[in-house]
Amino acid sequence: MPETIWENEIKQIRLPDEEVRKASLTRWNHLAKPLHGMGALETMLARIAGIQGRLHPSLQKKGIVVLCADNGIVKEGVSQTGAEVTAVVAGNFLTGQTSVCKMAKVAGADILPYDIGILTDVEGLTKAEYKISCGTKDFLEEPAMTREEVVRAILTGMKIVKERKAQGYEILATGEMGIGNTTTSSAVACALTGEAAGVMTGRGAGLSDEGLIRKKEVITEGLARRNPDPSDPVDILAKVGGLDIAGLTGVFLGCARYQVPAVLDGFISSVAALAAVRIEPKVKEYLFASHRSKEPAHNRILEELGLEAVLDLGMALGEGTGACALFPLLDMAMTVYEEMSSFDDIQVEQYKEYTS
Numbered sequence: 090m091p092e093t094i095w096e097n098e099i100k101q102i103r104l105p106d107e108e109v110r111k112a113s114l115t116r117w118n119h120l121a122k123p124l125h126g127m128g129a130l131e132t133m134l135a136r137i138a139g140i141q142g143r144l145h146p147s148l149q150k151k152g153i154v155v156l157c158a159d160n161g162i163v164k165e166g167v168s169q170t171g172a173e174v175t176a177v178v179a180g181n182f183l184t185g186q187t188s189v190c191k192m193a194k195v196a197g198a199d200i201l202p203y204d205i206g207i208l209t210d211v212e213g214l215t216k217a218e219y220k221i222s223c224g225t226k227d228f229l230e231e232p233a234m235t236r237e238e239v240v241r242a243i244l245t246g247m248k249i250v251k252e253r254k255a256q257g258y259e260i261l262a263t264g265e266m267g268i269g270n271t272t273t274s275s276a277v278a279c280a281l282t283g284e285a286a287g288v289m290t291g292r293g294a295g296l297s298d299e300g301l302i303r304k305k306e307v308i309t310e311g312l313a314r315r316n317p318d319p320s321d322p323v324d325i326l327a328k329v330g331g332l333d334i335a336g337l338t339g340v341f342l343g344c345a346r347y348q349v350p351a352v353l354d355g356f357i358s359s360v361a362a363l364a365a366v367r368i369e370p371k372v373k374e375y376l377f378a379s380h381r382s383k384e385p386a387h388n389r390i391l392e393e394l395g396l397e398a399v400l401d402l403g404m405a406l407g408e409g410t411g412a413c414a415l416f417p418l419l420d421m422a423m424t425v426y427e428e429m430s431s432f433d434d435i436q437v438e439q440y441k442e443y444t445s
């Protein structure tokens with residue numbers, strides 16, 4: 090039943106308005122500055138104009154959707170910390186005591202945290218309508234989730250976007266919190282790309298050398314045992330994924346469905362974005378890559394998405410921190426775009442031909 094609802098939702102996805110995007114590029118070209126001088130900031134803002142369907146887009150209300158969930162695979166010793174850390178950090182989103190909360194304050198963005206699958210409930214955060222289960226299963230022993238759970242998580246992600254858009258959010262970034270989710274991300278990335286765990290796996294939140302060897306073995310063995318269908322992202326997510334990744338897949342699908350620009354964070358968000366694009370390729374036109382994570386396979390995923398990250402800060406934190414770092418740059422671009430004088434204003438004739 091949810092699968093039918095989901096398929097109907099996907100069918101509603103449209104491409105952004107190409108005429109508006111082109112008009113926005115023309116506006117950039119008429120500003121009294123070197124042609125294309127603002128580089129990627131120009132093309133990103135023009136894409137945002139196309140997505141919002143207006144020559145004068147708005148980024149006043151910014152949100153960072155942070156999906157929190159636990160992963161059964163943590164039992165296999167693939168993370169430097171224990172699963173209990175997920176609930177602690179998730180609780181800290183409510184008190185402003187996480188890295189992304191501090192950054193979001195500077196960027197003027199709201200943190201929108203959700204418990205989509207933490208082992209325990211978190212007071213003030215957990216709401217039954219968004220929670221699919223209390224953590225996934227250990228994918229070395231059995232499939233992480235059922236197909237139905239994945240579809241429900243995707244629908245939940247889409248619902249979050251619908252609700253936030255109704256509240257006036259004009260751009261959304263993605264983040265996550267879930268110990269062990271670089272393991273699930275690498276496993277999903279391997280299944281989506283056909284790459285081996287050896288090249289798709291990194292240290293996550295600071296894993297030791299021995300831990301990294303173990304993590305690669307666990308992913309390799311888990312994939313061999315579960316044997317996900319590479320052509321079916323839902324099957325991949327169910328067998329070796331996580332509820333946060335599945336929910337974020339839904340957030341990206343929702344951003345395309347409800348025409349909201351979606352800013353990707355690092356490796357984990359990008360893997361979810363790739364799953365969404367495999368479900369519906371039009372989703373790609375709604376995505377913005379923020380930074381290049383220190384996770385070694387992030388590049389490969391961005392390449393697969395056909396996106397280029399504009400920031401390269403060596404960050405490997407998650408929570409939406411890298412995505413948040415893009416917001417002030419977009420705000421600056423917006424100010425130039427809206428407030429700069431044009432060549433017509435300053436009556437500089439020689440540039441007219443150059444810009445027309």
Ligand SMILES: Cc1cc2ncn([C@H]3O[C@H](COP(=O)(O)O)[C@@H](O)[C@H]3O)c2cc1C
Nearest residue numbers: 168265266267268269270271293294407408
């Ligand atoms: C205190 C703490 C805060 C975090 N905030 C984000 N992550 C990040 O690290 C986790 C993924 O790394 P791994 O797969 O190695 O467990 C995720 O929760 C991610 O958001 C954190 C990790 C820790 C320990």
Ligand SMILES: O=C(O)c1cccnc1
Nearest residue numbers: 355356357382405406407
């Ligand atoms: O790139 C990421 O998404 C990432 C890397 C390390 C830890 N948490 C998230």
